Amino acid sequence: xxxxxxxxxxxxxxxxxxxxxxxxxxxxxxxxxxxxxxxxxxxxxxxxxxxxxxxxxxxxxxxxxxxxxxxxxxxxxxxxxxxxxxxxxxxxxxxxxxxxxxxxxxxxxxxxxxxxxxxxxxxxxxxxxxxxxxxxxxxxxxxxxxxxxxxxxxxxxxxxxxxxxxxxxxxxxxxxxxxxxxxxxxxxxxxxxxxxxxxxxxxxxxxxxxxxxxxxxxxxxxxxxxxxxxxxxxxxxxxxxxxxxxxx
Amino acid sequence: xxxxxxxxxxxxxxxxxxxxxxxxxxxxxxxxxxxxxxxxxxxxxxxxxxxxxxxxxxxxxxxxxxxxxxxxxxxxxxxxxxxxxxxxxxxxxxxxxxxxxxxxxxxxxxxxxxxxxxxxxxxxxxxxxxxxxxxxxxxxxxxxxxxxxxxxxxxxxxxxxxxxxxxxxxxxxxxxxxxxxxxxxxxxxxxxxxxxxxxxxxxxxxxxxxxxxxxxxxxxxxxxxxxxxxxxxxxxxxxxxxxxxxxxxxxxxxxxxxxxxxxxxxxx
Numbered sequence: 001x002x003x004x005x006x007x008x009x010x011x012x013x014x015x016x017x018x019x020x021x022x023x024x025x026x027x028x029x030x031x032x033x034x035x036x037x038x039x040x041x042x043x044x045x046x047x048x049x050x051x052x053x054x055x056x057x058x059x060x061x062x063x064x065x066x067x068x069x070x071x072x073x074x075x076x077x078x079x080x081x082x083x084x085x086x087x088x089x090x091x092x093x094x095x096x097x098x099x100x101x102x103x104x105x106x107x108x109x110x111x112x113x114x115x116x117x118x119x120x121x122x123x124x125x126x127x128x129x130x131x132x133x134x135x136x137x138x139x140x141x142x143x144x145x146x147x148x149x150x151x152x153x154x155x156x157x158x159x160x161x162x163x164x165x166x167x168x169x170x171x172x173x174x175x176x177x178x179x180x181x182x183x184x185x186x187x188x189x190x191x192x193x194x195x196x197x198x199x200x201x202x203x204x205x206x207x208x209x210x211x212x213x214x215x216x217x218x219x220x221x222x223x224x225x226x227x228x229x230x231x232x233x234x235x236x237x238x239x240x241x242x243x244x245x246x247x248x
Numbered sequence: 249x250x251x252x253x254x255x256x257x258x259x260x261x262x263x264x265x266x267x268x269x270x271x272x273x274x275x276x277x278x279x280x281x282x283x284x285x286x287x288x289x290x291x292x293x294x295x296x297x298x299x300x301x302x303x304x305x306x307x308x309x310x311x312x313x314x315x316x317x318x319x320x321x322x323x324x325x326x327x328x329x330x331x332x333x334x335x336x337x338x339x340x341x342x343x344x345x346x347x348x349x350x351x352x353x354x355x356x357x358x359x360x361x362x363x364x365x366x367x368x369x370x371x372x373x374x375x376x377x378x379x380x381x382x383x384x385x386x387x388x389x390x391x392x393x394x395x396x397x398x399x400x401x402x403x404x405x406x407x408x409x410x411x412x413x414x415x416x417x418x419x420x421x422x423x424x425x426x427x428x429x430x431x432x433x434x435x436x437x438x439x440x441x442x443x444x445x446x447x448x449x450x451x452x453x454x455x456x457x458x459x460x461x462x463x464x465x466x467x468x469x470x471x472x473x474x475x476x477x478x479x480x481x482x483x484x485x486x487x488x489x490x491x492x493x494x495x496x497x498x499x500x501x502x503x504x505x506x507x508x509x510x511x512x513x514x515x516x
Contacts, residue, residue, distance in 0.1 A: 069267030069360045089266045094257035094360075104255070130455040132464055151255075154356040159369035160258035181453040198378070199371035201349045202342050205359035218441070218474065222342055226384075226445035233381040 004029055005084045009037055011049070012091040015100045021089065022046075028079050034090060035063050035074035038102070050101040058211055061146030065102050066091045071148040071209045093151035106147050112166045115194065116173055120185035133181040140176035140220060142212040143169065149206035149216055155199045165196035168206035172220035178227065188231045197221065197228055257362060262354065264362040271358040279351035285489060289331065292492055296325035299492075301499035302408035304422045306492045307429065311396040330393070334488075337390035340383035342441045343481045384442035394430070394437055401426040407510075419509040425494045429487040436480035439473030 007028045010021040024045060026037040035053055042049045054060040056075045063074040068082075068089050082088050096104040149168040155161050174187050174195065191197045206216045214220070230237040257264075265271070292299075292308050299306040313326040338344050349355050356363030372380045403411055404423040410416035437443070448467025454460050473480065497503040 066266060066360065068269075069265045071360055086268075089268075091266060093255070095255040097255060132454045133452075152359050154363050155369065155371065157255065157257045158356055158363040158365055160254050161369055161371075162254075165371075179452055181456075183452070196371075196373070198373035199369070201355060201371050201377070202345045203349050203356060203359075204346050205356070208359050217342075218477075222441045223445055223449050225381075226442060227450065229381045229384065229442075230450065234384065237384075 007037065007079060007082070007084065008087040009041070010087055010089045011038070011041065011102070013046075013049070013101055014098065016098055019098070019101075021091075023087075028084075032079040033075050034065075034067055034072075034077040034079065034088065037079060037088075038074060038090065050099070050103045052103045059144055061144035061211075064093050064146045064148050064151065066093060066151075071152045073146060073148070073211050076211055093147070095151045095153070095157040096147075106150075108162060109145075109147055109150055109167070109169065112170045113173065115166070116170060116177070116190065117185045117187055119177055119180065119183055121182050122184040125182050127182070129181060136179050136219065137176045139214055140172045142214055143172065144212060145169065146211060148209045148211065152205040152209045153200075154203065154205065155201075161196070161199055165199040166194075168200070168216050168221060170195065171197060171200065171224060172214065172216055175220040175224050178224065188228055191224055192228050192232055197225055200225070258365075260362045262362055262364055263357065265358075265360055267358070267360055271361055275351040275354075275357050278347050282348065282351065285485060288489060289335075292496070293325055293327040293331055296327070298496045298499040299327075301495065302505065303403045303406065303411075304426070304495045304498055304505060305400050305403075306495040306499075307397055307400070307488050308492045310400050311393070333386070333389045333393050337383075337386040337437075338481070338485070340380050340386050341481065342383070343478050345380060383440075384446065387437070387440050387442050390437055394433055397426075397430050397433065401430045415511060417511040418507055420505045420507045422494060422498065422505040424508075425487075425491050429484070429491040432480060432484040432487045435473055436477070436484040438470060439475075439477045439480055441474060441477070444470045444474050 005028055006025045009024045009026055011024060013019050013022045024041050026040050028037070033056075035051075035056060038049070038051050042051065051063065051074075053063040053075065055062070058073050058076040061073070064071065065074050066072070066089075067074065067077050071093060074090070079088075090102065092098055092102045092104045093106075096106050096108065099105050147169060150156055153165075153167050155165045156167050171191070174191055177183050177185065178187055187195075200217075200221055202217055202222065204217045206221075207214070207218070210216055230241060289308065292306075299309040300312070305312055308327050308331060311330065313329060350357055354364040355369065370377075372378055401423070404420065404426050405417060406413060407416035407418055444467065447470050448454070448460075448463035451460055451463055454464035454467075494503070498505045
């Protein structure tokens, strides 16, 4: 068992008007995660340090932050992953406006969600589903809405194209509905126009940071891009679809 | 679209990050290797010699275009007529897009690192990147070229001028180089995301009828290849360059294509 030591943390303190990093020293014990260290600071040093958290089990998606610049869940980032002499920087996610300290306003994401047509079953649906039909969708249903993918996506983060692109989280939500064997709605026009799937350039950062290891690009966004190609860019595929496929 | 709410990252200059790891290593390595490959391929394209020797034909110059038929209308290297197909296939490939958008365009250079903001980002919605959507057409063309490369690899199994004459069956180092190359190219091509979509990914229901079930079994196999698409992309890039380099060395008499196994001829 490693000896206990004091870790050095630099935590962002501030609000919408500005802020700065503040240094803290935190005693590290076996099994600690970064969220424990933040709770120590809150409990022992600065009770007004704002942090959003809930389950501490990597399932609620609340404690998203950037630890040494890596978008991560604080509850899933172990202190033993850092060397004892390393300074650990903790800052709020950078794609959304800061409310206070480590808490950001992610309400824009909920607005995006409302724009997606929900599950729409076919008329007289036979509610039997087979595993091979639902397996692809189940991967997307693991999403815990931590919005780390939204945070790291450069379209939203660097280029601030929230006016044009809904972000990877909502691309896979659409994918989970479009690939559903019992769904009858067509969301390709939404994806192509309002959702802005063409803004994604497949740099895969969303996949790299996903704490649920969802293959967001390979299994979600790229298949949706290909369906958009069928509909809007490939005349042969569109023709064949019209001739051979029953209307969805 | 709902009101945009700007985060801190959008205000920060290029390369700003709190990352403490060596994030520059990946994009720099990729940019270096790509650049070297592009320089080598361009040089070989315009060199226009040392691409054929006996039963070896460089993949850069295959399918073989009969030079003497073209000289009156085409005075440049025949490789120019061929290489745009594999080049276009790789340029529009979903893996390579990730690699060069990061390494060359810095959109973004690495995850969590501020990217280039010198223009209003349009992604793949406007010219020229909107043409990335035609990747499947490049796949169709590249598959035809791949079929020819398989044919070329089969030719190396027989002494020059004796194709499919099993009395002249042989295995040379060139045979191994060509077969490794076409196997890697096939794993890369048939793990393509566009092919994965066309072979079954486009379906919502895999259990609805026999054709859909057949599609599922193909889709699962393509998915297995697709999971390692990046690996196949790199391995096949190196193998195709090496196959060309090997052919050049043999054709320029720098190396001899060593015969490893040969059926002994009975002279009548």
